[in-house]
Amino acid sequence: MATFNYTAKDMSGNTINGTFEAASKNEVIGLIREKKYIPVDIREERSGTKLNKDIDFFEKKVKLRDLALFCRQFATTLRAGITVTDSLDILKKQSTNKRLKSVVEVLHEDVQKGNALSYAFSKEPKIFPPLLVNMVETGEVSGTLDAVMDKMADHFEKEFKINQKVKSAITYPIVVSVVAVAVVVMLLTFVVPTFVQMFATFNAQLPLPTKILISISETLKSFWYIYILVIGVAIYLYKKYKETPEGRLRVDRIKLNMPVFGDLNTKVAMSRFASNLAVMINSGVDIIQAVEIVQKVVGNDYLKTRLEDVKDGIRKGYGIGMTMEQNGAFPPLVYQMIDVGESSGTLDYVLDKVSDFYETEVNTAISQLTTIIEPLIIVVLGFVVAFILISMLLPMFDLYNIIS
Incomplete structure (x- = not known):
């Protein structure tokens, strides 16, 4: 199984970005069409270098408790009227988990570039289910x-x-x-x-x-x-x-x-x-x-x-x-x-x-x-x-x- 990032269009012509875990590009095309989207671009996500893998091995894992706290704090900041971008900026400063903190920094950068939050999440399948x-x-x-x-x-x-x-x-x-x-x-x-x-x-x-x-x-x-x-x-x-x-x-x-x-x-x-x-x-x-x-x-x-x-x-x-x-x-x-x-x-x-x-x-x-x-x-x-x-x-x- 490999991870594929895709870009597609919905029935209204809006651009949709996301990710799928599949055995081939053809399987990804089928999954996209099941959502009633039109596939535009599909790219396989390449694994990181050996150095990055070694670093990941020694980094503290993101547990469900950390994920629950992240979601709770995110909801609180959004409910207070803070934008998604500013909320992520706050959360990356508050996070005590180094792995999650680095991931939130990447999310913050992606959202600042204009990407949807869900697309930014989908690029980290090992962290966000x-x-x-x-x-x-x-x-x-x-x-x-x-x-x-x-x-x-x-x-x-x-x-x-x-x-x-x-x-x-x-x-x-x-x-x-x-x-x-x-x-x-x-x-x-x-x-x-x-x-x-x-x-x-x-x-x-x-x-x-x-x-x-x-x-x-x-x-x-x-x-x-x-x-x-x-x-x-x-x-x-x-x-x-x-x-x-x-x-x-x-x-x-x-x-x-x-x-x-x-x-x-x-x-x-x-x-x-x-x-x-x-x-x-x-x-x-x-x-x-x-x-x-x-x-x-x-x-x-x-x-x-x-x-x-x-x-x-x-x-x-x-x-x-x-x-x-x-x-x-x-x-x-x-x-x-x-x-x-x-x-x-x-x-x-x-x-x-x-x-x-x-x-x-x-x-x-x-x-x-x-x-x-x-x-x-x-x-x-x-x-x-x-x-x-x-x-x-x-x-x-x-x-x-x-x-x-």
Whole structure:
């Protein structure tokens, strides 16, 4: 996938600038025509130099919290009657995030040159998601940019809270698991060899569990680099596989169906899907265009392909809810509620409620996940430690009988 900057004309003859992520120029032409624009110029955005990439690597990333604060401050300055150009000048001085500050400086320069704010945003796809770019474009056309920025601030704050909750739920078991593995490795490399020397001194007959444990200990102590190499290769192959279209699709599908974490991943994805689609529809964005934007921000390639089916269904005249029910990727609550929203003409309101519901469900799922994982880790760790202790104690009983 590459990033293409385009210039097009609408039906009134106005010049439209924007950006698309696509595989080829022909795909970009198709996307432009779907918006009922006439393509004029399409250029592929070239990646920066290696030096710039290295600088980007060390720079502080722009988090959702920073983006929410940026949108909130932007809305406040616009509501106070300050122009877009002056607002950007104020925001670049206030920003504490160096990466965002440098980007806002570029935005300020672009707008000063006469470019639309949405076009300036679209040139920074790694900072500003497609949802924000399209919402800004809608706000510019309707003259409600301040309201749009406020709405986006609320949206990014909500996304940030959900992400933080998920991270906090995952961090605890990861930390405990790492500590547990470290303890076991220390036992195998430092404690077990001491007992092995003692058993060898007395020529003790070793039971099978002790032999297995000693073999693991010796290989870990002598060939530790092989373990590290195998783990490193496994991680490398996994990342490479995940970079392929088939790999991303399969991994993302597994994420939604895996034990324990699958339910949480599904609820997070549904909350994100409903929240983003509600924002777009509430702002008057065309439903097909709204689904296209949601595809880019939903964060799951499997759901992205299923949403392609939803777009096809809409083009054929079917309802969103009916198409979702047929492709089987969405929970019944989602497509049933969407059916109700479509029938009553309150789709944006219903999607907001679905998003709120799944946000609550995410909180519940995180609490349940913590409740399940804590005892599970303790049981697994207890089993491993018990195996080590028993394997060491069994020969000692034999030694005691020999000495007696």
